[in-house]
Amino acid sequence: MNTPDTDKRTWAEPYKIKMVELLRMTTHKERQAAIQEAGYNTFLTRSKDVYIDLLTDSGTGAMSDRQWAGLMLGDEAYAGSENFYHLEAVIGEYYGYKYMVPTHQGRGAENLMSQIMIKAGDHVPGNMYFTTTRLHQELAGGTFVDVIVDEAHDPESTFPFKGNVDINKLDRLVKEVGEERVPYISLEGNVNMAGGQPFSMANLNELHAYCRKHGIPIMLDATRTIENAWFIREREDGYAGKSVREILREICDLTDGCTMSAKKDALVNIGGFFACNDEALYRQAQNLVVVYEGLHTYGGLAGRDMEAMAQGIREAVAEEHQAARIGQVRYLGEKLANAGIPIVLPIGSHAVFIDAKRFLPHIDQDDYPAQALAAELYLEAGIRTMERGNVSAGRDPKTGKNRRPPLELVRLTIPRRVYTQAHMDVVVESVIDVYKRRDEIRGLKMEYEPEHLRFFQARFTPLS
Numbered sequence: 508m509n510t511p512d513t514d515k516r517t518w519a520e521p522y523k524i525k526m527v528e529l530l531r532m533t534t535h536k537e538r539q540a541a542i543q544e545a546g547y548n549t550f551l552t553r554s555k556d557v558y559i560d561l562l563t564d565s566g567t568g569a570m571s572d573r574q575w576a577g578l579m580l581g582d583e584a585y586a587g588s589e590n591f592y593h594l595e596a597v598i599g600e601y602y603g604y605k606y607m608v609p610t611h612q613g614r615g616a617e618n619l620m621s622q623i624m625i626k627a628g629d630h631v632p633g634n635m636y637f638t639t640t641r642l643h644q645e646l647a648g649g650t651f652v653d654v655i656v657d658e659a660h661d662p663e664s665t666f667p668f669k670g671n672v673d674i675n676k677l678d679r680l681v682k683e684v685g686e687e688r689v690p691y692i693s694l695e696g697n698v699n700m701a702g703g704q705p706f707s708m709a710n711l712n713e714l715h716a717y718c719r720k721h722g723i724p725i726m727l728d729a730t731r732t733i734e735n736a737w738f739i740r741e742r743e744d745g746y747a748g749k750s751v752r753e754i755l756r757e758i759c760d761l762t763d764g765c766t767m768s769a770k771k772d773a774l775v776n777i778g779g780f781f782a783c784n785d786e787a788l789y790r791q792a793q794n795l796v797v798v799y800e801g802l803h804t805y806g807g808l809a810g811r812d813m814e815a816m817a818q819g820i821r822e823a824v825a826e827e828h829q830a831a832r833i834g835q836v837r838y839l840g841e842k843l844a845n846a847g848i849p850i851v852l853p854i855g856s857h858a859v860f861i862d863a864k865r866f867l868p869h870i871d872q873d874d875y876p877a878q879a880l881a882a883e884l885y886l887e888a889g890i891r892t893m894e895r896g897n898v899s900a901g902r903d904p905k906t907g908k909n910r911r912p913p914l915e916l917v918r919l920t921i922p923r924r925v926y927t928q929a930h931m932d933v934v935v936e937s938v939i940d941v942y943k944r945r946d947e948i949r950g951l952k953m954e955y956e957p958e959h960l961r962f963f964q965a966r967f968t969p970l971s
């Protein structure tokens with residue numbers, strides 16, 4: 508393998524900056540008004556009022572000059588766009604699946620897959636839930652069952668593969684409901700809700716053997732799987748000499764298909780796809796996509812979006828890209844940890860997660876400590892982050908009560924190729940300032956709660 512110098516020296520951005528987007532700085536008074544107007548929900552704040560935007564790494568990355576050039580090659584024909592065939596070939600080459608249907612983003616692919624594969628009364632095991640993934644499983648009549656290893660629910664555990672599936676938990680479910688009621692296992696790379704934690708290749712091999720024996724397909728959530736491949740290379744015996752590209756292929760070859768939000772790993776502002784190796788499944792997806800997204804050769808995307816995605820996939824598997832991507836997140840996480848801020852360990856690839864239970868131990872989980880902390884970080888410095896705790900987890904459909912998940916987190920998500928090290932330093936200083944006055948921070952009361960994915964639009968008022 509051609510090892511870049513990043514292995515010997517500090518990581519640095521493997522690009523130089525050709526165009527910049529100016530940021531607006533705000534006063535405390537302006538931010539006070541903005542967060543109040545947003546009902547203390549960062550999803551409802553306006554981008555113009557944000558200084559450093561760590562809400563998400565989804566669709567917020569910077570495209571390269573080659574990707575922008577690709578936009579000019581958009582073949583905007585309704586049917587059979589050249590960009591579709593290009594993208595199909597690139598997905599075949601890097602991910603290795605035989606068939607692919609584009610979708611407007613990840614949840615479009617999740618909708619197709621859930622509608623096709625899940626029957627009412629089925630159980631869908633997964634290595635921790637993701638909000639949209641689980642919702643589509645439920646809308647299709649399924650029940651999600653968490654089969655991730657216990658370590659994933661403990662923010663202080665430093666287990667290197669907290670994304671692993673606990674095969675015993677899976678086996679218990681299969682025995683309980685019968686393998687015919689388990690349409691597939693949903694396997695996520697770099698598990699988002701666990702803090703961006705990878706599964707190991709050893710675990711995937713074990714899972715593969717188990718699933719083959721029981722006739723259960725493995726469907727990958729490939730959204731951040733290239734980043735998962737990086738961690739395998741770094742942490743798993745026998746992988747140091749393999750490239751990210753080879754490891755990605757090895758992962759995909761052990762699975763039966765995937766859903767993908769290309770807005771993350773694949774470095775585009777919009778796009779996704781469903782891919783698989785089974786022709787019958789592909790035919791169904793190809794047919795259903797015309798109902799929800801658009802013709803099967805564009806799936807809700809413009810031709811130019813597919814071109815940018817094809818180029819983005821090539822750039823995403825580059826070792827130097829991942830070294831800088833993960834290096835930057837680690838830089839932020841280590842500085843926060845060294846300052847005594849409670850964060851989820853090990854530091855993940857796409858974000859640093861602050862443990863709001865330990866940051867604000869005086870706030871009960873039903874008074875939404877992570878939501879309150881996200882609002883406070885915005886107030887302090889115009890930094891926009893995301894709650895990943897009790898609000899995101901929603902209510903248990905059986906009891907109607909808040910799920911009160913073990914992890915009550917604030918996610919500081921780093922967009923790809925967007926912010927500099929100095930921005931990271933500002934974030935660290937701001938978090939430390941909030942930490943110093945943490946005793947003054949109060950919880951929140953939810954005053955408006957939408958039915959689906961409530962975290963996006965819920966509104967809150969501060970408790971006095």
Ligand code: P70
Nearest residue numbers: 563564565612613614637638639699728730768
């Ligand atoms: C985020 C984004 C999206 C996502 C994901 C995984 C592992 C599927 C999707 C859906 C955006 C988001 C979505 C819901 C709640 C908050 C934020 N994650 N699987 O910021 O893909 O957004 O393209 O439909 O992470 O983590 P898409």
